[in-house]
Amino acid sequence: MAEIIIVDSQEQAGDIYAHCVADLIESKPNAVLGLATGSSPLVAYERLAALIKERKLDVSGVQGFALDEYVGLDPEHPESYRSTINRTVTVPLGLNPQSVHVPNGDPAGLQTAGAAYDAAIEEAGGIDIQILGIGSDGHIGFNEPGSSLASGTRMKTLTEQTRIDNARFFDNDIEQVPVHCITQGIGTIMKARQLILLAFGKGKADAVAAAVEGGVSSLCPASALQFHPHATVIVDEEAASKLIHADYYRYAYEHKPEWQRI
Numbered sequence: 001m002a003e004i005i006i007v008d009s010q011e012q013a014g015d016i017y018a019h020c021v022a023d024l025i026e027s028k029p030n031a032v033l034g035l036a037t038g039s040s041p042l043v044a045y046e047r048l049a050a051l052i053k054e055r056k057l058d059v060s061g062v063q064g065f066a067l068d069e070y071v072g073l074d075p076e077h078p079e080s081y082r083s084t085i086n087r088t089v090t091v092p093l094g095l096n097p098q099s100v101h102v103p104n105g106d107p108a109g110l111q112t113a114g115a116a117y118d119a120a121i122e123e124a125g126g127i128d129i130q131i132l133g134i135g136s137d138g139h140i141g142f143n144e145p146g147s148s149l150a151s152g153t154r155m156k157t158l159t160e161q162t163r164i165d166n167a168r169f170f171d172n173d174i175e176q177v178p179v180h181c182i183t184q185g186i187g188t189i190m191k192a193r194q195l196i197l198l199a200f201g202k203g204k205a206d207a208v209a210a211a212v213e214g215g216v217s218s219l220c221p222a223s224a225l226q227f228h229p230h231a232t233v234i235v236d237e238e239a240a241s242k243l244i245h246a247d248y249y250r251y252a253y254e255h256k257p258e259w260q261r262i
């Protein structure tokens with residue numbers, strides 16, 4: 001794993017992400033951002049929105065690609081990832097809605113939607129910085145345990161645990177949570193030039209330990225990050241609580257020269 005940063009707060013993690021992305025946009029106005037839903041990236045998006053205003057950055061050329069979408073949910077549904085990304089990223093950052101892409105969860109087009117999405121990412125020049133959360137079972141995007149580590153964007157079946165976890169967005173009724181999703185594959189995610197995974201709270205401690213210090217295995221999809229040349233995992237103390245080498249990560253970060261920090 002390239003780099004583990006243990007922070008005191010989500011705000012601190014958010015600032016690291018925000019500075020990284022703001023610097024990117026400054027040097028590359030047509031930057032391509034990989035976007036994630038979930039609660040973990042929310043503060044990071046808020047910090048980035050503030051920094052964009054503060055530095056008066058022109059984001060008109062920035063493109064975004066979301067990780068995943070539910071299958072069969074109306075894109076206008078408030079809990080579709082299309083709506084979620086629009087609410088939490090597109091509007092606050094001031095991105096052009098036409099430049100923010102979300103996989104197409106229409107059941108009618110599923111056989112070709114995945115390959116089309118990967119092609120669109122390639123055509124945009126590839127993702128510069130992909131932000132990631134992690135599921136309690138180690139999933140990234142919606143790549144559940146057992147997903148091919150080389151997979152492209154495709155339809156997947158959600159585990160019952162993920163549907164239970166996400167029922168909170170659907171009146172706590174698991175029956176309302178779609179069974180299928182379309183998600184960037186692990187192979188797709190690995191093509192991004194830089195990955196930043198955020199994890200907070202003790203509910204993520206096992207998944208983080210397996211991803212960072214366990215063997216690389218499809219049973220913990222996030223462990224694929226160990227093969228990425230530029231991956232950073234930013235965790236709070238609780239999410240870091242099961243890392244055997246936590247002291248070393250702190251020590252290494254403190255001793256890192258400024259130019260080598262993300």
Ligand SMILES: N[C@@H]1[C@@H](O)[C@H](O)[C@@H](COP(=O)(O)O)O[C@@H]1O
Pocket residue numbers: 036037038039040041067068132133134135136139140141142162
């Ligand atoms: N598809 C999303 C993932 O991209 C996200 O990482 C995960 C964790 O969400 P949270 O950050 O709310 O814990 O939830 C969903 O399954």
